[in-house]
Amino acid sequence: MRGQRRDGVEGGRPTIRDVAGRAKVSVATVSRVFAGSAGVSAELTRRVLDTAAQLGYTPHVVARSLASGRSHIIGILVPNLANPHFYALIKQVLHDAGRDGFQVLVADSDESLPAERELGISLLQRADGLIMCGPRCTPGVLRELLGQGRPVVVVDRKIDDPVVSSVVMDAHGAMRALVQHLVDLGHEHVTYLHGPARSWQEQERWRALRGFRRRGLQVSEVATGATVEDGHRVADEVIGTGCTAVVAHNDLSAIGLMAALNERGVRVPENMSVTGYDDIPFGRYMSPSLTTVRTSQEEAASAAWLAMRGLLEGHRAGSRTVIASEPVLRRSTAAPRITADLG
C-alpha cells in the first residue's frame, strides 16, 4: 500500500475513523448515521453529522461497495445509443435511477452479439443489476448473464425465462392497428422495411403485418437497417415492389426512405404512403409529418427501473410489463392514387 495519511487532519481525504475519533464515537455509529439506519440517538447523530461537516467527510463509495456488496450502480446496455428509441430510454432511466440514488453505467453494443455478451458481463461486475435494451442475444447468453447472480431486466423483448423480468411494448397490437389503417385507406400492396433481424420487436411487427396476408393484403419485404441512411438506401428496391404503401420498422428508416422517394420525384403520400414506428420527435415536424406508432419510452423506462428496483429489494423475478402502443395518424399516409410512371 502506498503509505498515505495516518489519522487526523493530515493531507488526504478524511475517513470514517477520523470522524469517529473527533466525535468520540465508534466507527460503527458513524457508519450507521451515514447509512441512515435507525437506532442512533439524536444526540450522537447530530454530533457525527457536525463533525463530518467540519471535516468535509463523505463516505467512500468504493469502500462501501466492497464491504456491503452493493454498488448503487446499475448498468444499461443498448444496441445503439444513436437511436432515439434507446437514448430516450436511457435518459429516463438516468432520471429515475438517479432520483433513487443510483448511478448508471452505459454501454453500447453497436448491434454486435459478442459485444453484447462481453459488455453485459463487464457491466455486471460493477453494477447491482443490468437493464438490457433490445437484446438480440440468445437465451443461453442471457442465462450466462444471470449466472452472475444479479438481477437483469430486459426491455423490448418478451422472455420466456421466468428468471428475468421484462418490459415490452405492445408491438403486435399497435402494428395491426396501423396496417388496418392502411387497408382502410384502400391499400392492397404494402412493403415492409425490415430492421435488424434478431430484434424481438422486429419479429413482432413483422408477424402482425404478415398476418394480413390471410386477409388478402399483398405484402412485400425489403431488408434494411435501423438508420436514416439504411432507409435512404433501399428506395429503388422499394419502388421496384410496386407497392402503394411502405411500413418501415422504425421512424429513422422511414425518414430516410421518404427523403429518397422525394429525391426521385415520388410524392408522399400521393404516390406512396409511408409509416414509421417509435414516434421520435422529428416525425411530427417533417413534411409531410410521419404516420407512426407511439409507445411511451419514458413509461417503458420507468417500468424497467421499477422492475429493477423491485428485484434489488429482493422481489421475485419474472414480472412482465406491457406498455401500450398506439398508431399516430399524420400526413404521410393517404389513400393510394393512380401511380405515375416511376421509370
Added chain:
Amino acid sequence: MRGQRRDGVEGGRPTIRDVAGRAKVSVATVSRVFAGSAGVSAELTRRVLDTAAQLGYTPHVVARSLASGRSHIIGILVPNLANPHFYALIKQVLHDAGRDGFQVLVADSDESLPAERELGISLLQRADGLIMCGPRCTPGVLRELLGQGRPVVVVDRKIDDPVVSSVVMDAHGAMRALVQHLVDLGHEHVTYLHGPARSWQEQERWRALRGFRRRGLQVSEVATGATVEDGHRVADEVIGTGCTAVVAHNDLSAIGLMAALNERGVRVPENMSVTGYDDIPFGRYMSPSLTTVRTSQEEAASAAWLAMRGLLEGHRAGSRTVIASEPVLRRSTAAPRITADLG
C-alpha cells in the same frame, strides 16, 4: 460481515486466495499475473492462469478499485442526452474509452446548474476522471470539481483555467464563414435564434454573427431553446423581424422553425433562408436539406478521451484542442427573393 464462503470450492465466487492456494503460489503472484505486470515467470503465469480458468476466477473489480485507488471508470456529464450533439459525443467516448478498458458513467443535468454541480461531484466519487460536455457552470464550480483531485476535461467550452484540459469546436470561424455565405447570397437582414444562454458555444456563435453588424448587416435576435419544439414555437416572432434569413444556434431548432414556417406558407429557401448548426444526420435528408455547420463530434470525443487518458497517465493538465468546423451548404439557403405579404 455476512459469513460467506471460507476458502476453497464452497459456494460463492472464487477469490484471489482460492487461486493462490490451488496453484501453490502467493496471492501477490496471482495479482501480478492478472495485473499483467512483468516479472512473473512463464511457468507460474501459466499455472495461475490455468487454475483461474478452472475455478472460473476473475478479479473483483471493486476490491481492485479500493486497493489501487483507480476504478477504470470515467464519468461523462451532458446537459441533455436527447440532443444529437451530445449523444454523438457519448457514443464515441463509450467506444474509445471502452477500447481502453474503461467503463463510462453517464449523467444528464437537464440543463440545470445545481444538478451539474451535484452530478459532477457524485460522478467523481467513483470515476477516475470526468468529461464535462457543454458545461454552463461557473469557474467556481469547476474548481470545486477539480478539488476532488481528479482530472477533468471540458468539451464545448474554452476554459481559461490552466488546470483543466479542454476540447472546443472552432465555433467562431465556422460561424463567420456561414454568415458570409448568406451575405454573399445577398441577404441584408438576418435573425439569430439564440440557444440556452449560458453555453459557451452559443456565445461564440453569437459573437461571430454580431461582428457582421459592423459590415452593415442587420441582425435581429430571437431567444429560444435547444429543441425542435423550441424552434417551432418562435416562427411568428421570427417572421415578425422581417429578416430574409435565419441563423439558428443548432440544427434541432432550425428544423422546428422550418416546419413551422412551412405550416405558415413561408417557403424555405425561397421566402426565407435557414441555417442550422451541428450537422445532425436528419439535416441531410430533410426537404429542403439543411445548410449547417459540420463539426466532427467523433473527432471531438476522441480528442476528449485522448486528453483524459493523458491526464490519467499523469500528463500535465491545460491542453487545448480545437476541432475544425466547416459550413455545409445545402438547399435551405438561397438568395432572397421578393417576399410575399406574410400577413
Added chain:
DNA sequence: TTGTAAGCGTTATCAT
C-alpha cells in the same frame, strides 16, 4: 443504543 473487530478482495511494500 453503542462499541469491537472481523471481514470484503484486492494492491503494493518490503523482505527474501
Added chain:
DNA sequence: ATGATAACGCTTACAA
C-alpha cells in the same frame, strides 16, 4: 522472481 502482510475505508455480526 516470489512471498508475507499491511493497508484501502467501509459494513455488519456480535457483544456489551
